[in-house]
Amino acid sequence: MVDSLATVVNTASDPLFTTIMKSISNLAIPFLLFVIVTMGFIKKVKVYEVFVDGAKEGFNVAIRIIPYLVAILVAIGMFRASGAMDWLVALISPATDLIGMPAETLPVALMRPLSGSGSLGIVTELINTHGPDSFIGRLASTLFGSTETTFYVLAVYFGAVGIRKSRHAVASGLIGDFVGVMAAVFICRIIFG
Numbered sequence: 001m002v003d004s005l006a007t008v009v010n011t012a013s014d015p016l017f018t019t020i021m022k023s024i025s026n027l028a029i030p031f032l033l034f035v036i037v038t039m040g041f042i043k044k045v046k047v048y049e050v051f052v053d054g055a056k057e058g059f060n061v062a063i064r065i066i067p068y069l070v071a072i073l074v075a076i077g078m079f080r081a082s083g084a085m086d087w088l089v090a091l092i093s094p095a096t097d098l099i100g101m102p103a104e105t106l107p108v109a110l111m112r113p114l115s116g117s118g119s120l121g122i123v124t125e126l127i128n129t130h131g132p133d134s135f136i137g138r139l140a141s142t143l144f145g146s147t148e149t150t151f152y153v154l155a156v157y158f159g160a161v162g163i164r165k166s167r168h169a170v171a172s173g174l175i176g177d178f179v180g181v182m183a184a185v186f187i188c189r190i191i192f193g
Contacts (some may be wrong), residue, residue, distance in 0.1 A: 015131065061160055068159035072152055076115045099192070101185045104136050108143045109181045113150040113174065120144065139188045140178065146180035 040047040049068040056154075079085060085107060092110075104126060111119040120181035124139045130136040154166055 014179055023147055027153075046139065065156045065160045068156045072155045076111075076118050079114070079119065080111075086126050089148070099182070100189050101181075102136050104130070104141050105143060108140045112144065112147040113152075115152060116149045120150075135188070135192050138192045139184065142184040142188050143181060146184040147177045147181075150174060167168070 017077075032041070037047055088110060089103065089106045093106060096106055098132060107122050108119050108126070111122055123144050126140045127137045132138075136184070154169055154173065158166060158169070
Protein backbone atom coordinates (compact mmCIF):
# COMPACT_ATOMS: atom_id res chain seq x y z
CA MET A 1 0.00 0.00 0.00
CA VAL A 2 2.88 2.36 0.76
CA ASP A 3 4.25 1.79 -2.76
CA SER A 4 0.91 2.65 -4.34
CA LEU A 5 0.65 5.83 -2.23
CA ALA A 6 4.15 6.82 -3.28
CA THR A 7 3.17 6.25 -6.92
CA VAL A 8 0.12 8.50 -6.50
CA VAL A 9 2.21 11.25 -4.91
CA ASN A 10 4.90 10.98 -7.61
CA THR A 11 2.27 11.03 -10.37
CA ALA A 12 0.57 14.09 -8.86
CA SER A 13 3.88 15.99 -8.83
CA ASP A 14 4.77 15.03 -12.44
CA PRO A 15 4.75 18.16 -14.71
CA LEU A 16 2.99 16.32 -17.57
CA PHE A 17 0.24 15.14 -15.21
CA THR A 18 -0.14 18.68 -13.85
CA THR A 19 -0.38 20.14 -17.36
CA ILE A 20 -3.00 17.58 -18.40
CA MET A 21 -5.09 18.20 -15.27
CA LYS A 22 -4.96 21.98 -15.76
CA SER A 23 -6.07 21.56 -19.37
CA ILE A 24 -8.97 19.35 -18.34
CA SER A 25 -9.94 21.83 -15.61
CA ASN A 26 -9.91 24.76 -18.02
CA LEU A 27 -12.07 22.93 -20.57
CA ALA A 28 -14.55 21.22 -18.23
CA ILE A 29 -17.03 24.07 -17.68
CA PRO A 30 -17.14 25.29 -21.30
CA PHE A 31 -17.58 21.66 -22.40
CA LEU A 32 -20.48 21.14 -19.96
CA LEU A 33 -22.17 24.36 -21.11
CA PHE A 34 -21.79 23.30 -24.74
CA VAL A 35 -23.24 19.84 -24.01
CA ILE A 36 -26.22 21.29 -22.11
CA VAL A 37 -27.07 23.78 -24.86
CA THR A 38 -26.57 21.16 -27.58
CA MET A 39 -28.80 18.65 -25.78
CA GLY A 40 -31.44 21.35 -25.38
CA PHE A 41 -31.41 22.07 -29.10
CA ILE A 42 -31.51 18.36 -29.95
CA LYS A 43 -34.55 17.89 -27.69
CA LYS A 44 -36.12 21.06 -29.15
CA VAL A 45 -36.12 22.89 -25.82
CA LYS A 46 -36.19 26.69 -25.93
CA VAL A 47 -32.95 26.96 -23.97
CA TYR A 48 -32.94 30.71 -23.38
CA GLU A 49 -36.59 30.86 -22.29
CA VAL A 50 -36.12 27.93 -19.91
CA PHE A 51 -33.00 29.60 -18.51
CA VAL A 52 -34.89 32.86 -17.89
CA ASP A 53 -37.78 30.99 -16.21
CA GLY A 54 -35.28 29.22 -13.96
CA ALA A 55 -33.66 32.54 -13.07
CA LYS A 56 -37.08 33.99 -12.12
CA GLU A 57 -37.80 30.98 -9.93
CA GLY A 58 -34.34 31.27 -8.35
CA PHE A 59 -35.04 34.88 -7.44
CA ASN A 60 -38.32 33.90 -5.76
CA VAL A 61 -36.55 31.15 -3.81
CA ALA A 62 -33.91 33.68 -2.71
CA ILE A 63 -36.64 35.94 -1.32
CA ARG A 64 -38.22 33.01 0.57
CA ILE A 65 -34.95 31.86 2.17
CA ILE A 66 -33.86 35.25 3.55
CA PRO A 67 -35.48 34.73 7.00
CA TYR A 68 -33.80 31.32 7.37
CA LEU A 69 -30.49 32.76 6.21
CA VAL A 70 -30.65 35.58 8.77
CA ALA A 71 -31.55 33.12 11.54
CA ILE A 72 -28.64 30.76 10.82
CA LEU A 73 -26.13 33.62 10.48
CA VAL A 74 -27.22 35.15 13.80
CA ALA A 75 -26.95 31.74 15.52
CA ILE A 76 -23.45 31.23 14.12
CA GLY A 77 -22.38 34.71 15.21
CA MET A 78 -23.65 34.05 18.73
CA PHE A 79 -21.86 30.66 18.82
CA ARG A 80 -18.51 32.22 17.92
CA ALA A 81 -18.93 35.39 20.03
CA SER A 82 -19.89 33.43 23.14
CA GLY A 83 -16.59 31.56 23.14
CA ALA A 84 -18.33 28.22 22.64
CA MET A 85 -16.17 27.56 19.58
CA ASP A 86 -12.96 27.96 21.59
CA TRP A 87 -14.33 25.72 24.33
CA LEU A 88 -15.32 23.04 21.82
CA VAL A 89 -11.88 23.18 20.14
CA ALA A 90 -10.16 22.73 23.52
CA LEU A 91 -12.42 19.76 24.28
CA ILE A 92 -11.86 17.97 20.95
CA SER A 93 -8.19 18.82 20.26
CA PRO A 94 -6.73 15.79 22.17
CA ALA A 95 -8.55 13.49 19.73
CA THR A 96 -7.37 15.43 16.69
CA ASP A 97 -3.78 15.22 17.89
CA LEU A 98 -4.06 11.42 17.61
CA ILE A 99 -4.92 11.58 13.90
CA GLY A 100 -2.31 14.22 13.06
CA MET A 101 -4.68 17.16 12.66
CA PRO A 102 -3.24 20.41 14.01
CA ALA A 103 -5.49 22.06 16.59
CA GLU A 104 -5.37 25.32 14.59
CA THR A 105 -7.39 23.71 11.77
CA LEU A 106 -10.08 22.28 14.03
CA PRO A 107 -12.21 25.47 13.96
CA VAL A 108 -12.43 25.14 10.16
CA ALA A 109 -13.77 21.60 10.47
CA LEU A 110 -16.24 22.65 13.17
CA MET A 111 -17.41 25.86 11.48
CA ARG A 112 -17.75 24.49 7.94
CA PRO A 113 -21.03 22.58 8.58
CA LEU A 114 -22.48 25.79 10.02
CA SER A 115 -21.28 28.56 7.73
CA GLY A 116 -19.30 28.87 4.53
CA SER A 117 -18.39 32.50 5.12
CA GLY A 118 -17.47 31.86 8.75
CA SER A 119 -15.19 28.98 7.81
CA LEU A 120 -13.72 31.00 4.93
CA GLY A 121 -12.84 33.70 7.46
CA ILE A 122 -11.05 31.15 9.62
CA VAL A 123 -9.20 29.70 6.60
CA THR A 124 -8.13 33.21 5.56
CA GLU A 125 -6.90 33.94 9.07
CA LEU A 126 -4.90 30.68 9.16
CA ILE A 127 -3.36 31.36 5.76
CA ASN A 128 -2.41 34.90 6.77
CA THR A 129 -0.88 33.62 10.01
CA HIS A 130 0.87 30.45 8.84
CA GLY A 131 1.25 31.05 5.10
CA PRO A 132 -0.48 29.43 2.12
CA ASP A 133 2.27 26.83 1.62
CA SER A 134 2.38 25.71 5.25
CA PHE A 135 0.82 22.40 6.23
CA ILE A 136 -1.82 24.24 8.27
CA GLY A 137 -2.70 26.51 5.33
CA ARG A 138 -2.95 23.60 2.92
CA LEU A 139 -4.96 21.45 5.31
CA ALA A 140 -7.35 24.31 6.10
CA SER A 141 -7.91 24.93 2.38
CA THR A 142 -8.47 21.22 1.76
CA LEU A 143 -10.91 21.00 4.68
CA PHE A 144 -12.81 23.96 3.27
CA GLY A 145 -13.18 22.21 -0.08
CA SER A 146 -13.85 18.73 1.32
CA THR A 147 -16.88 19.49 3.45
CA GLU A 148 -20.29 21.09 3.07
CA THR A 149 -22.26 23.74 4.94
CA THR A 150 -24.67 21.08 6.18
CA PHE A 151 -26.75 23.05 8.70
CA TYR A 152 -26.89 26.09 6.44
CA VAL A 153 -28.15 23.99 3.51
CA LEU A 154 -30.71 22.20 5.66
CA ALA A 155 -31.98 25.37 7.32
CA VAL A 156 -32.20 27.41 4.16
CA TYR A 157 -33.40 24.91 1.59
CA PHE A 158 -35.60 22.77 3.81
CA GLY A 159 -37.08 25.99 5.19
CA ALA A 160 -37.68 27.34 1.69
CA VAL A 161 -39.77 24.33 0.68
CA GLY A 162 -41.46 23.92 4.06
CA ILE A 163 -39.88 20.67 5.25
CA ARG A 164 -40.21 20.55 9.04
CA LYS A 165 -38.70 17.10 9.78
CA SER A 166 -35.28 16.49 8.30
CA ARG A 167 -35.27 12.76 9.15
CA HIS A 168 -31.86 11.38 8.25
CA ALA A 169 -30.57 14.42 6.37
CA VAL A 170 -28.68 15.87 9.35
CA ALA A 171 -26.99 12.58 10.22
CA SER A 172 -26.13 11.89 6.58
CA GLY A 173 -24.71 15.38 6.09
CA LEU A 174 -22.61 15.22 9.25
CA ILE A 175 -21.30 11.76 8.37
CA GLY A 176 -20.31 13.12 4.97
CA ASP A 177 -18.57 16.06 6.65
CA PHE A 178 -16.71 13.74 9.02
CA VAL A 179 -15.54 11.55 6.15
CA GLY A 180 -14.46 14.67 4.25
CA VAL A 181 -12.41 15.86 7.23
CA MET A 182 -10.77 12.46 7.73
CA ALA A 183 -9.97 12.16 4.01
CA ALA A 184 -8.54 15.71 3.93
CA VAL A 185 -6.26 15.00 6.89
CA PHE A 186 -5.17 11.65 5.45
CA ILE A 187 -4.46 12.99 1.96
CA CYS A 188 -2.74 16.15 3.22
CA ARG A 189 -0.53 14.04 5.51
CA ILE A 190 0.47 11.89 2.52
CA ILE A 191 1.05 14.72 0.05
CA PHE A 192 2.19 17.66 2.19
CA GLY A 193 3.14 16.13 5.51
